[in-house]
Amino acid sequence: xxxxxxxxxxxxxxxxxxxxxxxxxxxxxxxxxxxxxxxxxxxxxxxxxxxxxxxxxxxxxxxxxxxxxxxxxxxxxxxxxxxxxxxxxxxxxxxxxxxxxxxxxxxxxxxxxxxxxxxxxxxxxxxxxxxxxxxxxxxxxxxxxxxxxxxxxxxxxxxxxxxxxxxxxxxxxxxxxxxxxxxxxxxxxxxxxxxxxxxxxxxxxxxxxxxxxxxxxxxxxxxxxxxxxxxxxxxxxxxxxxxxxxxxxxxxxxxxxxxxxxxxxxxxxxxxxxxxxxxxxxxxxxxxxxxxxxxxxxxxxxxxxxxxxxxxxxxxxxxxxxxxxxxxxxxxxxxxxxxxxxxxxxxxxxxxxxxxxxxxxxxxxxxxxxxxxxxxxxxxxxx
Amino acid sequence: xxxxxxxxxxxxxxxxxxxxxxxxxxxxxxxxxxxxxxxxxxxxxxxxxxxxxxxxxxxxxxxxxxxxxxxxxxxxxxxxxxxxxxxxxxxxxxxxxxxxxxxxxxxxxxxxxxxxxxxxxxxxxxxxxxxxxxxxxxxxxxxxxxxxxxxxxxxxxxxxxxxxxxxxxxxxxxxxxxxxxxxxxxxxxxxxxxxxxxxxxxxxxxxxxxxxxxxxxxxxxxxxxxxxxxxxxxxxxxxxxxxxxxxxxxxxxxxxxxxxxxxx
Numbered sequence: 079x080x081x082x083x084x085x086x087x088x089x090x091x092x093x094x095x096x097x098x099x100x101x102x103x104x105x106x107x108x109x110x111x112x113x114x115x116x117x118x119x120x121x122x123x124x125x126x127x128x129x130x131x132x133x134x135x136x137x138x139x140x141x142x143x144x145x146x147x148x149x150x151x152x153x154x155x156x157x158x159x160x161x162x163x164x165x166x167x168x169x170x171x172x173x174x175x176x177x178x179x180x181x182x183x184x185x186x187x188x189x190x191x192x193x194x195x196x197x198x199x200x201x202x203x204x205x206x207x208x209x210x211x212x213x214x215x216x217x218x219x220x221x222x223x224x225x226x227x228x229x230x231x232x233x234x235x236x237x238x239x240x241x242x243x244x245x246x247x248x249x250x251x252x253x254x255x256x257x258x259x260x261x262x263x264x265x266x267x268x269x270x271x272x273x274x275x276x277x278x279x280x281x282x283x284x285x286x287x288x289x290x291x292x293x294x295x296x297x298x299x300x301x302x303x304x305x306x307x308x309x310x311x312x313x314x315x316x317x318x319x320x321x322x323x324x325x326x327x328x329x330x331x332x333x334x335x336x337x338x339x340x341x342x343x344x345x346x347x348x349x350x351x352x353x354x355x356x357x358x359x360x361x362x363x364x365x366x367x368x369x370x371x372x373x374x375x376x377x378x379x380x381x382x383x384x385x386x387x388x389x390x391x392x393x394x395x396x397x398x399x400x401x402x403x404x405x406x407x408x409x410x411x412x413x414x415x416x417x418x419x420x421x422x423x424x425x426x427x428x429x430x431x432x433x434x435x436x437x438x439x440x441x442x443x444x445x446x447x448x449x450x451x452x453x454x455x456x457x458x459x460x461x
Numbered sequence: 462x463x464x465x466x467x468x469x470x471x472x473x474x475x476x477x478x479x480x481x482x483x484x485x486x487x488x489x490x491x492x493x494x495x496x497x498x499x500x501x502x503x504x505x506x507x508x509x510x511x512x513x514x515x516x517x518x519x520x521x522x523x524x525x526x527x528x529x530x531x532x533x534x535x536x537x538x539x540x541x542x543x544x545x546x547x548x549x550x551x552x553x554x555x556x557x558x559x560x561x562x563x564x565x566x567x568x569x570x571x572x573x574x575x576x577x578x579x580x581x582x583x584x585x586x587x588x589x590x591x592x593x594x595x596x597x598x599x600x601x602x603x604x605x606x607x608x609x610x611x612x613x614x615x616x617x618x619x620x621x622x623x624x625x626x627x628x629x630x631x632x633x634x635x636x637x638x639x640x641x642x643x644x645x646x647x648x649x650x651x652x653x654x655x656x657x658x659x660x661x662x663x664x665x666x667x668x669x670x671x672x673x674x675x676x677x678x679x680x681x682x683x684x685x686x687x688x689x690x691x692x693x694x695x696x697x698x699x700x701x702x703x704x705x706x707x708x709x710x711x712x713x714x715x716x717x718x719x720x721x722x723x724x725x
Contacts, residue, residue, distance in 0.1 A: 125656045
C-alpha cells in the first residue's frame, strides 16, 4: 500500500498553499497581537477550507482526510498558529458533530463553523486532568428539561473565536474503578449564561492561536446540547476525536519542519562564509539532508494514518505513530534550521525562530509523546 | 451580460527566467506557468461583474501550448463558467497580430457583449493583442480600464456599458454601445483565490480544444520575428568609500553621483 495523494487532493492543497503564501507579510503583526485576524478566518470560510472535511449533505466539501492533512501541512509551512486553529475547528470539533450530532445539531452548528464567522472549540483538559483525561471533574446534572454544567477547563484552543465549544463533563458520581464512565459531551454555546471565557494564556509559541481557560458556573444548556451517547463520551468523543486530531498535529509538524528547512536551505545557498555559500560545506549539507529525509518519512506516516481513516479502517496506532514521529522530528528539523541561520536564526525577525517555538507544542498537545508511546505499546502488547 | 476574457499563459512572475540554448527563447525547464498578471486582473474584473449580477456569464479563452489548459483550469476554479483552449502545432509561436485574428474567430462564435484582455502580457510586453483584436472584429476598444458596468439609461433600463479608465490625476468614464473590447489595467480587488469547491468543480469541467489550424489564419502574412534574447548585463560591483572623514566622504559621494553616476 502506498498512501500517495490523488490529483484532487494535491490540487486542494496547492490551492490553499497559494493563499497561505500570501499571508506571510501579515504574520509577524498577528503573532505580536496574539490573534488571528477575523478577515483571515472569513477568508478560510469563503475558500471552503473550514468545511472541507464536512460531508456534502451537511454543507461541506466532503474532502478526504488525506486532503485535509495536506492542507494543514501547507498552512503550517507558513503559519502554524493558523494551522492549529483550523485543525481543532475542522478536525475534532466538526468531526465530532458530524459523527455523533443529531440532524438538528448539525443544522444549528455546522454552518457557523464552516462559514468563517468563527472557529469551533473543544474543551477536555482541566487544571488537574491532562494526560489522565478520564479523571475530569467538570460535572453535568439534569435540571428540568436541560442540563447544568459546573467546572473549569484549561488550554482551550479557539475559545475566543468559538460560537460553540464541545465540553466533556461527568454525569453522576465518579467511580474510581471506572473513571471514564459517566463522561458526556455537550455542545455549549459560548453566549450561554454561566459560560466564562478567561484571559488568554501567554505561550512560548503559537502566539496568534487562542488558548483560553473556560469556567462553567451553573452554565445552563438545553436538552439539545447533549452530543452523542450519555456517559460514553470518553471513548466515543474524546479518544475517537483525538485519533483524528493526531493526524492533524502530525500534518502541522510536517508543515512546520518543511517551512523551516526550506528557509534554511534557501539561506544556505545565499549566505557566504570563507569564500563559499555555506551550502557548500558538508556539515551543513549533512544536517539539511537528514532533516529532509526525516520530513519525508513523517509525511508518509501521516498519509498512511489519513489513508486508513478515509477507508474506515482502524488507525489509532498509526495516528499515534505519525504524531509521535512527526512532532519529535519537527524539534530536530527546526533546531537544524535555526542552527543553519546562526545568529540570524536566533533573532525574532527570523521565521525559523518562530517555527522553532511553534514546533515545541506539537510533542505536547493532542497527547504527549509519552502518551503516544503508551498507545502504540498498548496496540502491540495487549492480548 | 456575456463576457469573454482572453488570458495568456506566461512564466510566473516570481520565477527567474533564463535564456535557453537557442538564444531566442526562455528555458522552459525552470518555469512554472501562470495566467499573465494583467489577464488575471481581467478575469477578476469579469468575476466582479458576475458577483454583482449573477446572470452574467464569463468564458475564458487561451491560445497557446497545451499546458495553457492548467491556467484555464485556474480561471474556472476562480469562478469562470467555461473555458476554451486554442492550441495545436505552432500555436505558442504565433505573434500578436495572428493571435488577435485567431481570437477574433473565437469571439465571433462566442458572441460576447464584452471582451476583456489584460493591457499587455508579462512575457513580451507587446500590448498588441487587445487593440488588434478590436480591429479584427471591427469593434471599439477602450484601453487601460479599471472598472466597467452596465450603463444606467434611467428608469431601470440599461443601454451600453460604462467604462472607467485611469488618467493622470483622476479617471474618465466612457460609454460604449454594442460589443466592445476592453484592455484592463487593474481590477478593483486583487485577483481572488480559487475556493476549494471551485477547484473541485473546475476539475470536472470539460475544456473544449480548438485546433488553431482550423481557424484559417493566414500564416503567409508579413510578421515580425524575434531573433535574439539577451539577459540584462550583470551588475557591476559597487563602490565603497572608506577613506576620509564624514565631510570628505560626503563631498566625494556628491562628486561621484554627479560626474560618474550622473544622477544629480
